[in-house]
Amino acid sequence: MLDKLIELGIRDIDINNMKEFINEDNMEDFNKIIELLKNLNCSDSMIRNIVVGNPIILQRDYEDILEVTNYLTSIGFKNLNLLYDSYPMFLNKDVMEIKDYIESKVKNNISLEDIIDELENNPLLIEELE
């Protein structure tokens, strides 16, 4: 996994800061996740940002991230590369979490189109921190 991080062009200093997340057993999933990000038109720079900004991705299941990505696409999100680049931790969300957020907004009479628009513009809203 270390080799892969170097191959992606991630700085040594950043790799050192994410060592606790490195899980060699998850190498296959990590490779698939990187391919998925490339298929979403993530540039090399975006991929580095996503991995450095969210090192938990090194331990994530590919299937979970694929499920989230497919779900977001199915409900109308566009440019997921920009979304994940803006807030790499969005990739830690599960479909049920996103559905939960959307349902709570729909209950407040916000249209799905507007919810997506707000999230694309400020993905941090998914955390409902206010």
Added chain:
Amino acid sequence: MTREFLEKLKFPEKVIKRIFNDEDVKAITDETLYKHTIENIKRFSNYGFTIKDIVIIINKNPRCLTINFKSILEVLNYLESLGFSKHKVTKIIKLSPRIFDRNPNSIAKRLKDIETLGYTREEVLKMFGDFSAIEELSLNKLSQMQKDLQTLGYTEEEIHYITVKFSPLLTLSFEKISNMYEYLKSINLEEIILRTPSRVMQSVEKTYARYMYFKEEKDEIITVESSSKIFESSKRFQNRFGTSDEYLLNKYPYIENRERMINNV
């Protein structure tokens, strides 16, 4: 026993599988797990977490079902002792369920460590309350970000201001921040980051495409004062200007500009 209980509570199968694949869960007997599961879910619920919240937390940290609720309550009480309301504590936990892997002393130490980077206690608590995930970042990472930001020419005071005002910036890669800064600087808009640090979240690709749209198609040079229009949501942008981000991203690919910038250097 535990599986049936979780199924009864309508935990998704995927989450149940994740629980039973967890090393800490595997290390205890089903009887012990069942006891903790009943107790912890009941007490999470009594604290104010919804069942959906509980599923989300356990999905991200199945270890919550293997520990005594007393340890969990100590963390919750500690967070309240920092001045956060119960409602805020539930939000913090949902964002950072791994916080239960630590005890109040280790959380206090992490927060204290952040103070050593030049922040006051109040500022650390504001940053943590705004975005609790910063507590998971190593001191090295935070310190490195401060050093990296200095290489862009920011003073210590400016870095302090930017990171307190928008703490999620600390989780981004320096490369992303640097790309945005360099691009904004090339069009004399770098002041935007000091004014509204959260602007660095927007991808440089979109920022470039929108800036070029105004420059090339509207004959308008965006200034700091008029810059909010390049940070509008896609829908508002399309409604106001009649063009979509997809169209602009295709028409003005940032990568070509990036190559030009590098060649000019």
